[in-house]
Amino acid sequence: MSTIQPKAVPAPALSVLFSREEIQERVTQIGQQIDADYKGQSVVLVGVLKGAAIFLADLARSISVECTFDFVAVSSYGKGLNSSGAVKLIKDLDQSVEGRNVIVVEDILDTGITLGFLHQMFARHRPKSLRIAALLDKPSRRIQKISADYVGFSIPNQFVVGYGMDYAERFRNLPEICIMPPDFPE
Numbered sequence: 001m002s003t004i005q006p007k008a009v010p011a012p013a014l015s016v017l018f019s020r021e022e023i024q025e026r027v028t029q030i031g032q033q034i035d036a037d038y039k040g041q042s043v044v045l046v047g048v049l050k051g052a053a054i055f056l057a058d059l060a061r062s063i064s065v066e067c068t069f070d071f072v073a074v075s076s077y078g079k080g081l082n083s084s085g086a087v088k089l090i091k092d093l094d095q096s097v098e099g100r101n102v103i104v105v106e107d108i109l110d111t112g113i114t115l116g117f118l119h120q121m122f123a124r125h126r127p128k129s130l131r132i133a134a135l136l137d138k139p140s141r142r143i144q145k146i147s148a149d150y151v152g153f154s155i156p157n158q159f160v161v162g163y164g165m166d167y168a169e170r171f172r173n174l175p176e177i178c179i180m181p182p183d184f185p186e
């Protein structure tokens with residue numbers, strides 16, 4: 001197993017869970033699946049900031065059906081490893097999605113609280129269709145009953161960083177997805 005050593009501070013190494021090649025291959029496959037599912041139609045990719053930004057950027061370039069982007073932001077986690085359980089909308093959609101094919105793009109589906117909240121909210125906008133693409137899924141952590149239509153990888157209960165995902169806002173720019181050791185200093 002390969003590791004990444006954070007440079008700024010003396011800290012434990014991060015072990016690589018998925019390499020950039022593995023991620024790219026899976027994102028390409030999801031893009032092909034979306035192309036097949038929405039052939040001849042257009043989609044709105046709605047990214048959930050900030051974690052999904054990099055996945056959305058790669059996924060969008062892996063699909064060839066007509067697509068537009070929008071972004072929402074919610075707050076739920078703060079800076080630690082555990083959810084507060086409360087979701088608040090910080091940034092709403094810029095444009096109406098009524099009658100559109102919406103794909104909500106998330107980096108990770110964990111307790112399901114964030115996507116449960118967003119799914120309910122988007123359903124009220126009466127889209128033509130509403131689906132979820134989550135790069136990572138941690139089914140063992142689920143509190144809210146929700147599943148993604150497109151899943152990159154199903155993973156066990158480990159806190160991960162990289163490819164958009166952070167620990168206290170750090171490591172979002174790692175091209176790999178790495179496991180954060182529980183004793184990592186804040």
Ligand SMILES: O=P(O)(O)OC[C@H]1O[C@H](OP(=O)(O)OP(=O)(O)O)[C@H](O)[C@@H]1O
Binds near residue numbers: 075107
């Ligand atoms: O299924 P859940 O338990 O709700 O967890 C998933 C959410 O947690 C992360 O967001 P975070 O609040 O860390 O914000 P970020 O996207 O800005 O990193 C992730 O991006 C999801 O939005």
Ligand SMILES: Nc1nc2[nH]cnc2c(=O)[nH]1
Binds near residue numbers: 110159167
């Ligand atoms: N960065 C990060 N955010 C999360 N939010 C819910 N689970 C995770 C995780 O494993 N990593």
